[in-house]
Amino acid sequence: MRRSLLLVVGLTLVSVGCFRAFNVRNYPTSISLFEAGLERYDAEKYTDAANAFERLTLDLPSRDSLLPRAHWYLGQSRLKRDERLLAAQAFIRLAESFPNDSLADDALYASGQSYLGLWPNAALDPQYGLLAQTQFRLLVGVYPDSPMADSATAALEALDERFATKDYETGMHYLRRKAYDSAILYFKDVVKGWPESDRARQAMVRMVEIYRLPILNYTDDAEEVCVTLRAAYPKDLDVLRLCKLPTATDGMPSSATRPPRP
Secondary structure, eight states, rough: OOOHHHHHHHHHHHHHHHHHTTTGGGOOOOHHHHHHHHHHHHHHHHHHHHHHHHHHHHOOOTTHHHHHHHHHHHHHHHHHTOOOOHHHHHHHHEEEEHHSSSEEEEEEEHHHHHHHTOOOTTSTTTHHHHHHHHHHHHHHHHTTTEEEEEHHHHHHHHHHHHHHHHHHHHHHHHTTHHHHHHHHHHHHHHHOOTTTHHHHHHHHHHHHHTTTTTTTOHHHHHHHHHHHHHOTTTTTTHHHHHOOOTTTTTTOOOEEEEEEEO
């Protein structure tokens, strides 16, 4: 009983000691708390780091040069804990509050990446994908000379493919269920919304196939799409297969059945 009691007391003291190992109140100045937060961040103690930097974002005056850095490391600490929504919010506060700071463009890119991580699958609700798109567009528009601008542009192109994929897969869902009108509407949305994406080419190919179904036989509509496909993808195998131009001999009778010359 005595040993058990001592063990319980010992574990309690260790637990209390661990709990008190980091306390933002133990640092009387903002500089000492910032340095402590950095030290905890470097030691991969991201919860302690987040607590330190969050306290700084609340306590520092708006003109303090440490404030944008506190927002930055708060966002990074949240990101390390996979708290992507909170991370994005910290980065956005930095970019909005300090648009002239050297970290503003980095913060916009980091916020976009944070939102992007919350949309891992194109089939899911695209809300966070749209938020990521907004942040990347802001970066490219406001900081066109930023070292992050090219990365943001590439991220926007990848997002376009994902948005296009979402509508394309919805169109395929209706196509498999023979709801042809609905399928065509979604394929048209892909072509209109993301004309530079590869899904746009695939959507037009599917449209030609649907238009040529015997149940529909929309020959003129199929040819209209083919004109666009031939111009945009002249060497694509699917386009060559579906939209082959008629030759001079197409429709002429063969030599076996051709009437003799007079």
